[in-house]
Amino acid sequence: MTILIENAVILPMTGPENVIENGYITIEGERITEVGAGKPTPGAYAKIIDGTNKAVMPGFINTHTHAAMTLLRGYADDLPLQEWLQTKIWPLEAKFNAEHIYWGTMLAIAEMIKSGTTTFADMYFFMDEVARAVEETGVRGVLARGLTSGRGSDKSVEENLALHKKWHGKAQGRISVFLGPHAPYTCSADFLHYLSELAQKEQIGIHIHLAETKKECDDIMKQHGKTPIALAEEAGLFKNKVIAAHCVYVTEEDIKTLKKYGVGVAHNPESNMKLSSGVAPVPAMLEAGIKVGLGTDGASSNNNLDMLQETRSAALLHKVSTMKPTSLPAYQALEMATANGAAVIGQEKEIGRLVPGYKADLIILDLDVPHMTPCYDIYANIVYSAQASDVLTVMVNGGILMENRVIKTFDEKKLLAHFRKIARDLLAG
Amino acid sequence: MTILIENAVILPMTGPENVIENGYITIEGERITEVGAGKPTPGAYAKIIDGTNKAVMPGFINTHTHAAMTLLRGYADDLPLQEWLQTKIWPLEAKFNAEHIYWGTMLAIAEMIKSGTTTFADMYFFMDEVARAVEETGVRGVLARGLTSGRGSDKSVEENLALHKKWHGKAQGRISVFLGPHAPYTCSADFLHYLSELAQKEQIGIHIHLAETKKECDDIMKQHGKTPIALAEEAGLFKNKVIAAHCVYVTEEDIKTLKKYGVGVAHNPESNMKLSSGVAPVPAMLEAGIKVGLGTDGASSNNNLDMLQETRSAALLHKVSTMKPTSLPAYQALEMATANGAAVIGQEKEIGRLVPGYKADLIILDLDVPHMTPCYDIYANIVYSAQASDVLTVMVNGGILMENRVIKTFDEKKLLAHFRKIARDLLAG
Incomplete structure (x- = not known):
C-alpha cells in the first residue's frame, strides 16, 4: 500500500537549504520511498493526502x-x-x-x-x-x-x-x-x-x-x-x-x-x-x-x-x-x-529525517492558521510560532496514528474519562 | 439578553482561593451580573453555554x-x-x-x-x-x-x-x-x-x-x-x-x-x-x-x-x-x-476579573484534552500546560467574538488568504 502526500512544503531536515517549497513524499509499508519537488510519477496510490498550505517534517523525538x-x-x-x-x-x-x-x-x-x-x-x-x-x-x-x-x-x-x-x-x-x-x-x-x-x-x-x-x-x-x-x-x-x-x-x-x-x-x-x-x-x-x-x-x-x-x-x-x-x-x-x-537515541540511520529508505515517522502541520501567517521562513514559523494543535496528521513506521486531529489507534475521549477516574481514586486511596 | 454559562470551573482571579469548582456566570448586556457556585436562579436566558469540563476565566490582557x-x-x-x-x-x-x-x-x-x-x-x-x-x-x-x-x-x-x-x-x-x-x-x-x-x-x-x-x-x-x-x-x-x-x-x-x-x-x-x-x-x-x-x-x-x-x-x-x-x-x-x-492599562475596575459589575471580557477553556488531564490544580494546568487551542469561546463587552473555535465577527480563512497576497506583494514591491 503506497501513500502519497503532495502539494506540501517539505522539511527533510537534511540541511536548512533543502526545504522543498512544493513537493511530495511517497511511503510504502514502513518506509519513505520518494521525496521530491513538484509532482510524483503517476501511480496507483492507496491513499493521497493533499498537503496544500501544509508542511511535512519528521516527527519529534x-x-x-x-x-x-x-x-x-x-x-x-x-x-x-x-x-x-x-x-x-x-x-x-x-x-x-x-x-x-x-x-x-x-x-x-x-x-x-x-x-x-x-x-x-x-x-x-x-x-x-x-x-x-x-x-x-x-x-x-x-x-x-x-x-x-x-x-x-x-x-x-x-x-x-x-x-x-x-x-x-x-x-x-x-x-x-x-x-x-x-x-x-x-x-x-x-x-x-x-x-x-x-x-x-x-x-x-x-x-x-x-x-x-x-x-x-x-x-x-x-x-x-x-x-x-x-x-x-x-x-x-x-x-x-x-x-x-x-x-x-x-x-x-x-x-x-x-x-x-x-x-x-x-x-x-x-x-x-x-x-x-x-x-x-x-x-x-x-x-x-x-x-x-x-x-x-x-x-x-x-x-x-x-x-x-x-x-x-x-x-x-x-x-x-x-x-x-x-x-x-x-x-x-x-x-x-x-x-x-x-x-x-542511536537511530540516526532510521528516523529523524525525511529521506528515501528511512522509516516513515512524520507529521503534517497546518499552515493555514493566523499565527503561521505569513510564511516568509518556515523554520522560524515552526520554532517560534507553531502550536501543538497545528499538528494535523502523525505517521509512525508508515502507519497513520492521527489524521486531521483524530487519533486512530485508540479512543481519546474514553481514555480521558477513564484517566480522570483513576486520578480521583489515586488521591482518595 | 442574558447569557448563562453553567457547570464550569470558574477562576474569578480575585485570589487563588476563590476558584469555584462547579459554578455559573450570568452576563447581561456588556456586564457580568452574577458569579456563583452551584446553579443560578432559574430564569429566561437568551443563551445557555454548558461549561462541563471547561474553565471560565478573564480574557488575557x-x-x-x-x-x-x-x-x-x-x-x-x-x-x-x-x-x-x-x-x-x-x-x-x-x-x-x-x-x-x-x-x-x-x-x-x-x-x-x-x-x-x-x-x-x-x-x-x-x-x-x-x-x-x-x-x-x-x-x-x-x-x-x-x-x-x-x-x-x-x-x-x-x-x-x-x-x-x-x-x-x-x-x-x-x-x-x-x-x-x-x-x-x-x-x-x-x-x-x-x-x-x-x-x-x-x-x-x-x-x-x-x-x-x-x-x-x-x-x-x-x-x-x-x-x-x-x-x-x-x-x-x-x-x-x-x-x-x-x-x-x-x-x-x-x-x-x-x-x-x-x-x-x-x-x-x-x-x-x-x-x-x-x-x-x-x-x-x-x-x-x-x-x-x-x-x-x-x-x-x-x-x-x-x-x-x-x-x-x-x-x-x-x-x-x-x-x-x-x-x-x-x-x-x-x-x-x-x-x-x-x-x-488603568482599567482594573472594569476588566481582568470575573466579578459582578465588571465588563464581560472572558474566555472558556477546554479541560477535556490530554495535556490538561488530570486536573489537580487548575492554575498549574493553565499556566504550565494549556495551549491556545484550548480556548473555545471568547467574549468581550458581553459580545461573543469566538464560539467553539469559530470567529464570529469576521471570516478567518478569507482574511488569511488575503493576507498571504498582501505579504507576497509587499516582498515583491
Whole structure:
C-alpha cells in the first residue's frame, strides 16, 4: 500500500537549504520511498493526502521523559526541590501499581501524538506496561527500567533484562530497550561499573540522568573528588551507547569527554527552568560537536510533553543566557528536536529525517492558521510560532496514528474519562 | 439578553482561593451580573453555554504589542539587534501604508482572539486603521501613536491627538487612546517633557518603551547622567497614567520610583529572550508592589501573540533566573496576564476579573484534552500546560467574538488568504 502526500512544503531536515517549497513524499509499508519537488510519477496510490498550505517534517523525538508521570501533572508545583520530592512526588509515586503506569503512559502517548511526537525515550518502572502501551498505540519507544543501587537492585536489573529480552526490536521494530541507571547520586560507583559491563556484554544502550543539579555535582565532588561525567566515564559507562539526560553542570573537560565517547545529551530546558536546576551550556556543547537532542522530562516537572514548546523554549533560553540573539537559530533548534534526537537515541540511520529508505515517522502541520501567517521562513514559523494543535496528521513506521486531529489507534475521549477516574481514586486511596 | 454559562470551573482571579469548582456566570448586556457556585436562579436566558469540563476565566490582557508587525513575522530572525533593525525590519516597515497596517492588525486580532486575548495595548503608526480593526472585530484596545522627536514630530503628535479625539471611549467604550512616546533614546528630554505636560493637560495616558536594553541604559547614562527611568521621572512623565514596556534594566532606586508613581510595567519575557535583551527583575518588582503585566511585543520579535505562552515563559524564566522554584508561582503568573494587566492599562475596575459589575471580557477553556488531564490544580494546568487551542469561546463587552473555535465577527480563512497576497506583494514591491 503506497501513500502519497503532495502539494506540501517539505522539511527533510537534511540541511536548512533543502526545504522543498512544493513537493511530495511517497511511503510504502514502513518506509519513505520518494521525496521530491513538484509532482510524483503517476501511480496507483492507496491513499493521497493533499498537503496544500501544509508542511511535512519528521516527527519529534523526545529524548528524555517519564511518560507515566502524567499521573502527577499539576499535583505539586512551585515548591523547593526536596520538599517537592519528599512530601509530594515520592509519597504519591509509592502508590502506583502496574495499572496506573499503563494508563499514565497511555495519557502521555495521547498527548505526544497530538503534539507531533513520534518517538520517546522513557525511564520509569512497571516498564512492561509502558511497552504494552507503545505496542498498542503505534508510537516508537526507547524504554529503560529505572535502576538504583541498594535494596531491590538485583530484582530491578532482572526486570530490565527481562524487558530487553521480551521487547527489544519488537512491535515491528518500534521498541528498543535500554538499561536505566537512575543517576550517580542514586547508584553507587560499583553498581555503575557493574551495569557498564552488563550493557557491553549484552549490547544494550544506557539511559541515565547526569549532572542535573548543582547539589548533585557538589555531592559527587565531595564523595568522589570528580564530576558526575568523570565518574560515569571511570565506571566505563561511556563505552556503551548512552543517553545522558540534563548535563546542566558540565566542565570544559566534561564536554571533551562527552564528545570523545559520542555520548548523546538529552537537553530538557523547561524542566531545568521550572525546577531551577540551571541552564545547560547547549551552544557550547553543540559547538564542540556533541549530539544534543531535546526532552520534556516528566509531566510533573514541565508540566507537558509538547516538543514544539520545548524547542521554542530552548531557542529562547539560550539566546538570553548567552546574550547573543544568534545563539541556537531556528533550524538548529528544530534539528535538535528531530535529526539530533535520532542520533541521541542511536537511530540516526532510521528516523529523524525525511529521506528515501528511512522509516516513515512524520507529521503534517497546518499552515493555514493566523499565527503561521505569513510564511516568509518556515523554520522560524515552526520554532517560534507553531502550536501543538497545528499538528494535523502523525505517521509512525508508515502507519497513520492521527489524521486531521483524530487519533486512530485508540479512543481519546474514553481514555480521558477513564484517566480522570483513576486520578480521583489515586488521591482518595 | 442574558447569557448563562453553567457547570464550569470558574477562576474569578480575585485570589487563588476563590476558584469555584462547579459554578455559573450570568452576563447581561456588556456586564457580568452574577458569579456563583452551584446553579443560578432559574430564569429566561437568551443563551445557555454548558461549561462541563471547561474553565471560565478573564480574557488575557496583552499590555504591550505592535499588532501590525504580524506583517514582519518570520521575516528576519536570529540576527544581531542592529543588523536586524537596520537591514531588515526598518526597510520593510518603511514600505507600509495604511492598508498594510489595517490587514496586519486584523491578522493580529485573529491570532489574539484564537489564543484568548481580549484586550491589547498597541503602539504603532496609521493608528486610525488599528482603531477601525478594533471597532470591527469586537476586541478591546489601548491605542497609541508611536512618537519620536525630530523631523515630523509635530505631525505625529497631531495624529495622536486626533486619534484621541476621534476614538477615545468609542466603540462601546472598547477603545482608549494613549500618547506613545517611543523611548528615551528616540525622544529628546525636551520632547518627553512637552508630552508629559500635554498628557496632563488633556488627561491622556502614556505608553512608552523604557530600559529595554543595556545599550539604551548605557547611552542614556552617558548622555544624561541618569537611568532611563530617572530621566522619564524628571521629564514629568510619571505624573500621568503610564505603561512602561520592558523595564529590563532597573536599579533599586528605579524600582522605588516606579512604585512611588504607580507606573504600570509591561513585561515581555519572550521578546527579551529572543532579542537577548536580558531578564527583567520581575519578582523584585512584584515584591516591591509594582503593577506588572505581560506583553508579547510585536510578532517580529516573539514571533507570536500567544499570552498563554508568554505567561508560561515568564513563570519558567524567573524560576531559573532567580534559581528559586518558588518564584512566580502559577497563580501570580496568571494574575499578571489578567488582573495585573488591567491595572497596568488603568482599567482594573472594569476588566481582568470575573466579578459582578465588571465588563464581560472572558474566555472558556477546554479541560477535556490530554495535556490538561488530570486536573489537580487548575492554575498549574493553565499556566504550565494549556495551549491556545484550548480556548473555545471568547467574549468581550458581553459580545461573543469566538464560539467553539469559530470567529464570529469576521471570516478567518478569507482574511488569511488575503493576507498571504498582501505579504507576497509587499516582498515583491
